Amino acid sequence: MIEGWRWYGDFDRISLGEIAQTGAASIVTALHEVPYGEVWQKDTIAARRNRINRAGFAWTVVESLPLHERIKRGEGDLSVLLANYRQSMANLAAEGIKVICYNFMPLLDWTRTDLTAPVHRGGTCLRYSEVRMAAFDICMVRRPGAEESFAPDTVKAAKAWFQASTQEDRDLLTTSIMAGLPGAYDRFDPDGLREALKPYEGLSRDDLRANFKRFLDEVIPAAEELGLSFAVHPDDPPKDILGLPRIVTGAQDIEKILAAHDSRANGLTLCAGSLGANPANDVPAIARRFADRIHFAHLRNVAKEPDGSFEEAAHLEGDTDMVALVKALLDEETRRKAEGRADADIVFRPDHGHELLDDASRKTHPGYPLIGRMRGLAELRGIIAGLTGPRP
Template sequence: MKQTMRWFGPQDTVTLIDIKQAGATGIVTALHQIPVGEIWTIENIKERKQIIREAGLEWVVVESLPVHEEIKRASGNYLQYIENYKISLKNLADCGIKIITYNFMPILDWVRTDHNFINEDGSRALLYNQLAFTYFDVFLLKRPNAENDYSDDEKANALQFGNKLSEEEQALLFKNVLLGLPGSKINFTAEQILSLLNNYAEIDNNKLRKNLIYFLSEITPVADECGSKLAIHPDDPPFSVLGLPRIVSTEKDIKTIFEAVPSHANGLCYCTGSLGVDSKNNLEKIIDDFGDRIHFLHLRNTFHESENIFRESAHLEGDTKMEVIVEKLLLLMNKRNVSLPMRPDHGFLHAVDEKKETYPGYSLTGRLKGLSELRGLEMGIAYKLK
């Protein structure tokens, strides 16, 4: 596997030197400074690529080239935004960057209710608690008709949970759920999120899936022509939040997308964390069934404390048997004669990094630990397979 780390750009407190010294050879990044929907120019791409190259690294994956909300809704100026997306794909390919990760999650890229769950050793992890989220949705945000999405018992239990929170804890929960997009330090406000949710009032899973397939039918021929690979990231978490549709959560979802647009360029970012949260997803079978469409790897692990609570675990622990997954991926890469780019995802926050300002899940030491563990696991399995 080509070992990479995510870097949020020149403003990232984790530097390229940090990443190089951690042992990674590739960089996963994006031009977060460009507003969503606008064209990534060759000049902008080359500037970022040169910064990375001067540090002795290579920009190997875009994560992500974001999809404008109007494309997801097939409304407003969505056709122009699709044309802009095509141009950005071409410009990236002209600069030699040909693996493009994106997602089709409405509004929020991912959701956790606690960004500082304290592990036994004092390190901190990301956690999702359905009771906390229900309390946020119904009693803090007060989303219109949210109460219809939960049973009476769920609402009663959520209210009991929320009544134990101080005002400061309630404010922190609100902030955690409405964290801004990756690379941004700006959170959504209640007014903003309610307005954005209203735009999706008439869009269900079928409509969103139809819009995704149309989008892919437009951009995949461009990717084919450029020799590029599109890698859609699964929904995180893989179930509806805030009443929003979810269409990349299950094996069936993935199969539907691939059958609708059968080009090899229409591929998957295989994220063991996002897919693994749903115990009904068979991560090994996904490799078996869709291995030729996997273009990028996110390796992380999660642990279910109960039916309603999951948290990020150490990379080699948790509910997913990482040794089994890595062995299947190595066999897949041998079969395809490729080295897929991989990055460790959502590392713990360790004491050494606590005073540094980093995006939740993206402190240096936690990811370095994950990278070293995954590298060692890969080397051991590769030796066994010889």
């Protein structure tokens, strides 16, 4: 397995030189400065690749090549947007990129209600509170029908939280929920978000699946010709948010997506945290079931609560058996090598580390601290060494 590290380019407060000290070998990044729907120009990609290579890293995985929201909504004439996307794919392939990670979550990316929840023995983590999400949806966004999306006890607790909260509490909640939009610079206040949700009214899961199928039909043949592998990222959290349907939440959803265009180029980013937040998911079993189509992996852990809340756990301390998961990925690598496949080695990265020691002073992207992720990488490296022996 190839140790990766997510880097936000010039927006990142962690330098490539510092990342080199973690031992990671591969940088996972994107052109976060390019607006959604525009072409990623070849010279810009080449400049980014050269910068990464000069620092001693490989760049083979893009995270992410984002989709314009009109593609997700299936809205209007999409020919220009889809042509631009394919041109970006071609430009990436020309510069040696092999894997494109992307998601199909409408409007919002990963969603958390707390960015600095305290951790036992010190440090902070990302947290999703079902009660605070309900308070935001019902009392702040005031989305029609929001109460029907939550359990009665959650609604009651959400209203109690809202009544007891200060404006500062509410502003912090809004900021936390909006934080999961890397590379997308639209940030909404509750009223603005209510307006932003209107174009999605009536969008069902079946509608979203049909729009996803249309996207795959447009890009997977091109990916096959270019030697690219697409790797859809599961929804985070794996449930409907603000009335928006989510369709990449577990094994059944993944099976439908992979069957929608039955090609090895149509694959999966195995995100242990996103899938692990769904109580119905056995993440190692999912990894074994879809092993042949896993092109990239996010290895992190979560600790779930009965009401649907969860928080980011240390990599070896959450609900997912990380040793079993890593073994499933290593077994798949062994199988691929026996077949002589060029994509035998799977790039993985530690994800959503705790803020530890002086991480908080850096004010990095939420979930992407230096020390916390380095701890996670070291723990994952230890698992791999225990299963395969130390690195040469």
